[in-house]
Amino acid sequence: MADLNTEEGMTRRSFLRATTAATAGAAALTSALAPLQKLDDFPSVDEFIQKHYTELSPEQLSAVLKRIENEVQKQYGIRPHVRALKPMNGVEYVYALNLSRCCGCRKCVHACVAENNQSRSPEIQYIRVLKMPNDGTFDLERGDHNYNPESVPVPGHFFMPIQCHHCKNPPCVKVCPVKATWQEPDGITVIDYNWCIGCRYCEAACPYFARRFNFTEPSIPKDKINPNMSYLGNRPRHKGVMEKCHFCVQRTREGRYPACLEACPTGSRKFGNVLDPESEVSYILKNKRVMVLKEELGTLPRFFYYFDI
Amino acid sequence: MKRYLYFWKRCIQNAFIGDWRYYGWLGALLIVILFGVNAYAKQYLLGLGTTGMSDQVSWGVYIANFTFLVGMAAAAVMLVIPVYIYKNEELHDLVIFGELLAVAAILMCLAFVTVDLGRPDRFWHLIPGIGIFHFPGSMLSWDVLVLNGYLLINLHICGYDIYCRYCGRKPSRWLSIPFVFLGILWAVSIHTVTAFLYVGLGGRHFWNSAVLGPRFIASAFTAGPAFIILTLQVIRRYSDYIVPDRALFTLRNIVQIAMPINMFLLINELFTEFYTTDHNSASSQYLFVGLHGHHALVPWIWTAVGLNLTSMVLLMLPLSRRLVWLDAACVLAVLGIWIEKGMGMVVPGFVPTPIGEIVEYTPSKNEVLICLGIWAFGFFCYTIFLRMAVPILMGKVTRANEPASTQFV
Amino acid sequence: MSENSKSTWIFGILTCVFTCLTIYFVRSPKLFPHEYKEPIVPPSHLAGIPSGTIRISAAQLVKSGADVSGLDCYSCHDPKHPPVIKLDKEGQVILPKEHIDLIYSMRNCDECHSADKGYKIQYNPDGSTIIPKAHQDLTKMAHGKTFKNNNCYNCHNENQLNTLHSSVGTKLTFDQATQLCAGCHGTIYEDWLAGAHGRTEGYWDHSKGPARKQECASCHDPHAPAFTGIIPMPGPHLLHPEDAPKAVHP
Numbered sequence: 001m002a003d004l005n006t007e008e009g010m011t012r013r014s015f016l017r018a019t020t021a022a023t024a025g026a027a028a029l030t031s032a033l034a035p036l037q038k039l040d041d042f043p044s045v046d047e048f049i050q051k052h053y054t055e056l057s058p059e060q061l062s063a064v065l066k067r068i069e070n071e072v073q074k075q076y077g078i079r080p081h082v083r084a085l086k087p088m089n090g091v092e093y094v095y096a097l098n099l100s101r102c103c104g105c106r107k108c109v110h111a112c113v114a115e116n117n118q119s120r121s122p123e124i125q126y127i128r129v130l131k132m133p134n135d136g137t138f139d140l141e142r143g144d145h146n147y148n149p150e151s152v153p154v155p156g157h158f159f160m161p162i163q164c165h166h167c168k169n170p171p172c173v174k175v176c177p178v179k180a181t182w183q184e185p186d187g188i189t190v191i192d193y194n195w196c197i198g199c200r201y202c203e204a205a206c207p208y209f210a211r212r213f214n215f216t217e218p219s220i221p222k223d224k225i226n227p228n229m230s231y232l233g234n235r236p237r238h239k240g241v242m243e244k245c246h247f248c249v250q251r252t253r254e255g256r257y258p259a260c261l262e263a264c265p266t267g268s269r270k271f272g273n274v275l276d277p278e279s280e281v282s283y284i285l286k287n288k289r290v291m292v293l294k295e296e297l298g299t300l301p302r303f304f305y306y307f308d309i
Numbered sequence: 310m311k312r313y314l315y316f317w318k319r320c321i322q323n324a325f326i327g328d329w330r331y332y333g334w335l336g337a338l339l340i341v342i343l344f345g346v347n348a349y350a351k352q353y354l355l356g357l358g359t360t361g362m363s364d365q366v367s368w369g370v371y372i373a374n375f376t377f378l379v380g381m382a383a384a385a386v387m388l389v390i391p392v393y394i395y396k397n398e399e400l401h402d403l404v405i406f407g408e409l410l411a412v413a414a415i416l417m418c419l420a421f422v423t424v425d426l427g428r429p430d431r432f433w434h435l436i437p438g439i440g441i442f443h444f445p446g447s448m449l450s451w452d453v454l455v456l457n458g459y460l461l462i463n464l465h466i467c468g469y470d471i472y473c474r475y476c477g478r479k480p481s482r483w484l485s486i487p488f489v490f491l492g493i494l495w496a497v498s499i500h501t502v503t504a505f506l507y508v509g510l511g512g513r514h515f516w517n518s519a520v521l522g523p524r525f526i527a528s529a530f531t532a533g534p535a536f537i538i539l540t541l542q543v544i545r546r547y548s549d550y551i552v553p554d555r556a557l558f559t560l561r562n563i564v565q566i567a568m569p570i571n572m573f574l575l576i577n578e579l580f581t582e583f584y585t586t587d588h589n590s591a592s593s594q595y596l597f598v599g600l601h602g603h604h605a606l607v608p609w610i611w612t613a614v615g616l617n618l619t620s621m622v623l624l625m626l627p628l629s630r631r632l633v634w635l636d637a638a639c640v641l642a643v644l645g646i647w648i649e650k651g652m653g654m655v656v657p658g659f660v661p662t663p664i665g666e667i668v669e670y671t672p673s674k675n676e677v678l679i680c681l682g683i684w685a686f687g688f689f690c691y692t693i694f695l696r697m698a699v700p701i702l703m704g705k706v707t708r709a710n711e712p713a714s715t716q717f718v
Numbered sequence: 719m720s721e722n723s724k725s726t727w728i729f730g731i732l733t734c735v736f737t738c739l740t741i742y743f744v745r746s747p748k749l750f751p752h753e754y755k756e757p758i759v760p761p762s763h764l765a766g767i768p769s770g771t772i773r774i775s776a777a778q779l780v781k782s783g784a785d786v787s788g789l790d791c792y793s794c795h796d797p798k799h800p801p802v803i804k805l806d807k808e809g810q811v812i813l814p815k816e817h818i819d820l821i822y823s824m825r826n827c828d829e830c831h832s833a834d835k836g837y838k839i840q841y842n843p844d845g846s847t848i849i850p851k852a853h854q855d856l857t858k859m860a861h862g863k864t865f866k867n868n869n870c871y872n873c874h875n876e877n878q879l880n881t882l883h884s885s886v887g888t889k890l891t892f893d894q895a896t897q898l899c900a901g902c903h904g905t906i907y908e909d910w911l912a913g914a915h916g917r918t919e920g921y922w923d924h925s926k927g928p929a930r931k932q933e934c935a936s937c938h939d940p941h942a943p944a945f946t947g948i949i950p951m952p953g954p955h956l957l958h959p960e961d962a963p964k965a966v967h968p
Binding site: 145 | 350659
């Protein structure tokens with residue numbers, strides 16, 4: 001081996017051959033990075049240094065909202081209205097779903113897709129409806145996710161939609177390393193899409209398969225954009241971040257029903273403020289046979305399934 | 310300070326000096342790394358959809374390799390115990406090789422986690438003080454802390470030791486011994502924290518088991534020393550450094566204990582999952598026997614079990630005192646544990662999904678290229694580290710041998 | 719070969735390989751093999767917000783100021799002679815064919831059908847509606863599974879056809895029909911009052927706006943109250959369709 005302890009310079013030949021190989025290597029490295037030329041969604045400086053939603057001052061927040069409105073206008077040609085709605089005092093949301101009445105039509109699924117500006121290609125659906133046999137079973141493994149009969153309901157089966165349960169003891173919030181997902185005082189578990197690093201630990205932690213990840217850049221047809229947006233809700237997301245049902249925060253924090261509830265033709269979905277004793281959800285929790293999924297996990301979901309008939 | 314910088318200059322200079330086999334090896338690794346870089350550029354452009362992962366199986370070979378390599382990094386410190394606790398000075402230098410391996414392994418782990426992130430440009434969100442660091446709630450935050458801490462500890466121990474050897478003086482006890490013992494404890498902790506990443510998910514019954522942590526440690530202490538046995542022989546063959554057989558047999562003893570413990574824990578797991586087949590064992594059924602007609606992983610896991618058993622038997626026999634058989638046993642052990650801890654532990658946790666859907670996972674070509682690129686990067690780093698360290702440890706490169714003008718007295 | 723020339727060979731090979739790689743990477747290779755086809759989703763009104771109702775009840779028609787001349791029973795019937803109910807051989811009421819068009823005209827076909835697939839109501843030469851086979855039970859008297867409530871005059875007042883009457887004889891107008899339903903379906907009526915039964919639309923927070931409930935007859939046809947089938951909308955898509963499970967789920 002060459003004598004390592006001297007500082008003799010290399011011979012001209014060894015210098016030349018090393019330099020040639022190194023230059024070719026550097027060229028190969030540069031061209032290996034060629035796909036990055038096509039990168040057009042590199043974050044702007046403002047977006048890159050943006051702080052967590054809960055740490056933004058009011059001025060910073062309105063600057064962020066304006067920036068998002070500009071971005072959406074640039075991308076889709078429609079000027080949206082992006083708001084940052086605060087939770088209402090004295091409100092805790094609860095969702096109740098009537099398993100005796102759900103007919104499995106999936107209108108809730110697609111109403112959600114339309115309302116919340118979800119990607120259509122690949123299509124992200126927050127709500128997953130299971131077709132279960134009327135066999136005395138609640139074993140989710142026996143559910144059929146891909147049913148497509150000519151008409152629903154199907155005799156001998158019942159249908160169970162599953163979406164984010166906004167648990168009181170949420171495993172997803174516990175595991176996020178950067179607190180990009182947290183639970184607001186009104187019970188909604190939200191995600192700051194500009195803070196999420198895309199590690200997908202929350203998706204592994206959720207026991208209800210409620211969380212979705214943007215594996216590719218979402219694509220939404222321009223004419224299907226819903227311009228009534230909110231920061232924590234239905235503004236268009238980008239690749240590499242998580243998203244999930246947020247109880248239509250842009251609607252519910254204004255006092256309206258979520259889109260899935262209004263689309264349901266059989267009135268199986270009920271939503272409201274459980275702290276209000278006159279609300280329909282309080283009535284249901286008091287008077288109906290109510291259950292939650294996977295109660296043994298201690299997640300304390302705010303999504304209840306009940307039976308009428 | 311000037312002397313320290315000059316020491317680094319010399320190390321870097323030495324890294325460039327080598328014979329044709331050195332350049333051939335590094336060149337081949339660089340080619341693989343380039344394919345990996347190109348594949349990652351495509352992934353960065355298009356998103357993680359270029360991998361085989363999906364909402365149903367949201368962690369794949371990246372996290373599988375990460376888990377395996379954290380174990381390797383932890384076990385690299387196994388040489389420390391005989392040297393510092395049993396005061397076996399002959400093996401002192403080999404501690405450095407082990408710790409350099411730990412550094413390379415940790416660098417690979419960090420690379421695997423980075424390529425797995427959806428938004429790697431937002432890594433600064435993890436830095437406490439600047440971002441929001443969810444410590445102590447999130448186990449991932451613990452993992453970030455312990456892995457980086459382990460990297461720093463190992464960098465300090467071997468860097469300090471090598472520098473002292475270069476300067477020809479004995480390392481100060483206060484600057485090395487406490488860190489060495491901290492390193493032993495920390496090694497167990499990095500792998501336990503990684504295990505807790507999985508154990509802490511109550512909705513995934515395949516992982517939510519008390520036996521996962523001990524299994525991780527046992528399999529790490531099998532695969533790690535086995536890998537070091539192989540690398541020490543490579544060092545023996547391609548450098549002038551004399552690696553005593555004693556070192557190899559000390560490591561063999563460690564593997565002889567750890568592998569049976571690993572198999573015993575496997576038996577525990579199999580009994581727990583299969584004696585009462587309830588729905589908590591759906592993932593185990595998918596892995597070992599197939600579930601509802603899906604059995605893509607069944608041949609993998611039984612191959613891994615077979616490899617581990619064969620390796621265990623070989624190690625128990627006096628046959629493995631002969632290096633050929635010892636090497637075979639080590640290769641089998643490393644492969645078996647890589648399968649069992651990688652694909653055999655990460656993917657079944659996602660099948661079936663928590664609401665009963667079965668979607669299988671196959672890594673895409675892009676994903677495999679990135680994995681190979683990172684492995685090549687790890688080997689590349691380790692080769693360079695050895696190239697810098699071996700001459701100093703052998704006494705060929707010391708400050709005393711430098712020209713007078715560079716002494717900086 | 720000397721060490722030096724071996725090194726030269728290695729460097730030469732590496733240079734060639736790197737150059738080839740440079741060319742290979744720069745040519746744009748096929749990047750993303752997937753092409754996601756846009757899923758076929760019916761127009762957004764079907765997934766619709768706000769909600770429609772499955773049928774328009776007589777009360778709704780009256781309230782909306784629509785043309786209700788067709789609902790005036792005495793434009794066809796004689797006030798002095800209450801209509802006689804005809805029964806078939808099983809004792810079930812035969813719906814007069816003149817009333818069938820009334821049933822269809824009060825239905826919101828869009829709620830179950832998708833407008834893009836097209837649906838056409840077909841007519842007989844005499845102008846009456848042809849009943850599709852799938853809708854046979856829409857045009858039967860089918861109030862309840864045991865058909866015991868199939869007597870028209872259980873609800874309709876035979877002496878005053880434009881009113882209803884409860885089981886205890888209280889006279890009710892058409893827009894008080896819900897009270898009639900409540901007389902037998904009391905538990906559901908209680909649920910409906912509390913908001914736990916039926917479609918609602920609008921605001922859960924009544925201080926911000928109303929929560930619009932529907933009357934019973936706006937969703938349930940009193941003559942055949944059970945809902946018929948709906949065509950389900952498309953299900954979920956796998957991100958990697960080539961990984962679709964090939965085995966059939968039992």
